[in-house]
Amino acid sequence: MSLAIAGMGWVTPLGNGVDPVWKQLLQGYEATATKISEQFSDRSYNAFRVPESTLTALAPHPRLRRASVISRFAAAAGLEALQTAGVKVDSQSAERIALVFAISNGGVIYTKRFYRDIVEAGAQSASPLLFPETVFNAPASHLAAILGITGTTYTLVGDSAVGLLAIKMADDLMANEALDYCLVVGAEEADWVLCDAYRRWRLLRLAPPIEPFNEKKRGMILSEGAGAVLLARDGPVVIERTHPGMCYRRRSEAAEVLKRILYDLGQMEIDFVISSANGTYIDRAECQALRQTIPDTVVYTPKPAMGESVGAAGLWQVIVGAQALRSGELPPLLHAGLTIPLRTSASRMPVPDAERAIVLSCGVNQQVAGLRLRQRSRPPMISGSIK
Numbered sequence: 001m002s003l004a005i006a007g008m009g010w011v012t013p014l015g016n017g018v019d020p021v022w023k024q025l026l027q028g029y030e031a032t033a034t035k036i037s038e039q040f041s042d043r044s045y046n047a048f049r050v051p052e053s054t055l056t057a058l059a060p061h062p063r064l065r066r067a068s069v070i071s072r073f074a075a076a077a078g079l080e081a082l083q084t085a086g087v088k089v090d091s092q093s094a095e096r097i098a099l100v101f102a103i104s105n106g107g108v109i110y111t112k113r114f115y116r117d118i119v120e121a122g123a124q125s126a127s128p129l130l131f132p133e134t135v136f137n138a139p140a141s142h143l144a145a146i147l148g149i150t151g152t153t154y155t156l157v158g159d160s161a162v163g164l165l166a167i168k169m170a171d172d173l174m175a176n177e178a179l180d181y182c183l184v185v186g187a188e189e190a191d192w193v194l195c196d197a198y199r200r201w202r203l204l205r206l207a208p209p210i211e212p213f214n215e216k217k218r219g220m221i222l223s224e225g226a227g228a229v230l231l232a233r234d235g236p237v238v239i240e241r242t243h244p245g246m247c248y249r250r251r252s253e254a255a256e257v258l259k260r261i262l263y264d265l266g267q268m269e270i271d272f273v274i275s276s277a278n279g280t281y282i283d284r285a286e287c288q289a290l291r292q293t294i295p296d297t298v299v300y301t302p303k304p305a306m307g308e309s310v311g312a313a314g315l316w317q318v319i320v321g322a323q324a325l326r327s328g329e330l331p332p333l334l335h336a337g338l339t340i341p342l343r344t345s346a347s348r349m350p351v352p353d354a355e356r357a358i359v360l361s362c363g364v365n366q367q368v369a370g371l372r373l374r375q376r377s378r379p380p381m382i383s384g385s386i387k
Helices: 018-026 069-085 108-121 138-147 162-173 192-200 251-265 281-293 310-327
Strands: 003-012 034-038 041-047 097-103 153-157 181-188 225-232 237-242 272-274 298-300 356-362 367-375
Touching: 003 018, 003 069, 003 181, 003 310, 018 310, 034 192, 041 192, 069 138, 069 181, 069 225, 097 138, 097 162, 097 310, 138 153, 138 181, 153 162, 162 181, 162 225, 162 237, 162 310, 162 356, 162 367, 181 310, 225 310, 237 310, 251 281, 251 356, 251 367, 272 310, 281 356, 310 356, 310 367
Parallel strands: 097 153, 097 181, 272 298, 272 356
Antiparallel strands: 003 225, 003 237, 034 041, 181 225, 237 367, 356 367
16 A cells, blocks of 8 residues: 655754755755763764754643653654644544654663663662653653644654654554554654764764765764654655565675665666665665666765764655655755765756655664655746756
């Protein structure tokens, strides 16, 4: 069964709102990195963080008074997705909307605070108010309560491919005719502890830029925010096919797994691919797979502009793919590597015959997922497009 995207929501280091963020990407803007330091270490890291002003318009709610920042990101993105679709949640519709929340690292800031209290002053000093925010399903609980959703609610934990896997789960859920919509939200927050962990795994670089498709694999920069898509049975962009996802045991196997997914999704003309390239070994694996399956397709990755948002990454890629299909344009690829083995958009570039796109996500914890998008009707080219 194919689903459609009825509405989308975006909270990013470039601000919030799908159209405002998309406009910045088309103009080649890049988020500004913020230095994060910690009192017990002399090492500092850079991350792309959501500006404090981004959430000022979020309506007050009792749930948000003590909620972690990751829950606030999710609430803002979810509300925007519902609003853009013109869906109002009331007593009648609440049971007909499902919620699938995608997450990777959880409420890192609250977890650190909770366990620091235990280490410094003993278990009796740890605040019980902090503990609920340390569990993975806390944001989904907050989001469902804020939106008034009383239907099916799931939390899916994974790596940066988890957003696409959450959409696959939504696809399965929507086979139930008792549901009219499924809201899929992915969120992430950036913290010193998280950066330090990825550095120890040799995946992080200390400062921007992110250079995708660079043979030297310099590493990624973490970011935070949220993305949301409201799935329905009708909408301007169709999720034509979702792949159930696959895993690889070793990094050397990633390209082969990606190739199998691309063969499954790419059995027709594909206008472009939204890649998950982030400056790590993932880039080479995706390059190898794409070169052997659909080598002439244009490839774009949003991560040099907004960073690696892990739990939110897959939803961000879907939003980028949907916006590119609707507008007929792709943003420029920032900080391209020294050797680019694929057709990448070196500058703002038209997609004059955009009809189909693949969103491909390869995570650093051995998860791979993908889906195919289709524009329901061809939009007119916007003014200023290059022909």
